Amino acid sequence: MRVDIENLAASRGGRRVVTDVSISVPSRSVLGLLGPNGSGKSTLLRALAGIDAPSAGTVSYDGTALTALSRRQVAHRVAVMTQEHSEEFEIPVLELVLLGRIPHGRGFGRDSEHDLAVASDALARVGASDLAGRAFSQLSGGERQRVLFARALAQDTPVLVLDEPTNHLDIAHQLELLDLVRTTNRTVLIALHDLNLAARFCDTIGVLDNGHLVAWGTPEDTLDTDLLRSVFGVESTAVAHPDSGQSHFLFDSRVRGDIDDIDNLGTAQKGTTTR
């Protein structure tokens, strides 16, 4: 399913925090959103998933504006994994994953064999079958993240919106989840902080800075040391991966003078006298 974003603006708390974003995301491709803290990634994703109405512009799925669809129709098209989730879910993990089936069913307690099979399969795909009977509230941060990803998969939608789905995961589970994202055959809109993983797993990268889309294209065309300096305020070195040849960024330092206190701390810890 194609996702078109045209001249989108979005607000949080009555303040406009995303301005004039236009991107077209082809069906079954992965768009990675990058940007510093507070640059508007979550706000943009909320608008793309129909959680918040945009303050200007449109989001359409295969040519139909999200605002023209009912909540149920939206739930058939997009599954969302946001950063906010209740820590208080006392229900067992399998029940939580089954909540992803609600748009397909007729109500609570009416899960079919098919729903159970889809939910169990989703848990297996994230390597969390052993957690099925555990209370969600008693899981670790990374376990919760994998279970919530399983719920999104179980919703069985052509579009997935994922807001930093890997931030609690160990490296093996980060790679596993992003492998699933790549091979899931859906249109995926994903916010990430790890630039190297984003470059490896996303077809297209969009870089937000202070609510503006400042770069958009393939990872190779988009990410370079100048952009990382101007948007993230870091000095970096690009090296080619010995096998794939793909650029990999080594982060050297904050741009000098950007945060003096941190610079001073870093210098003191390294025991150097140069600044």
Ligand SMILES: Nc1ncnc2c1ncn2[C@@H]1O[C@H](COP(=O)(O)OP(=O)(O)OP(=O)(O)O)[C@@H](O)[C@H]1O
């Ligand atoms: N519920 C809210 N009410 C008011 N302002 C908000 C709210 N949520 C976010 N904001 C503000 O909107 C701006 C964009 O926040 P957003 O969460 O979209 O950024 P982000 O790029 O996802 O950040 P991060 O990388 O830290 O998750 C920030 O200035 C933030 O303080």
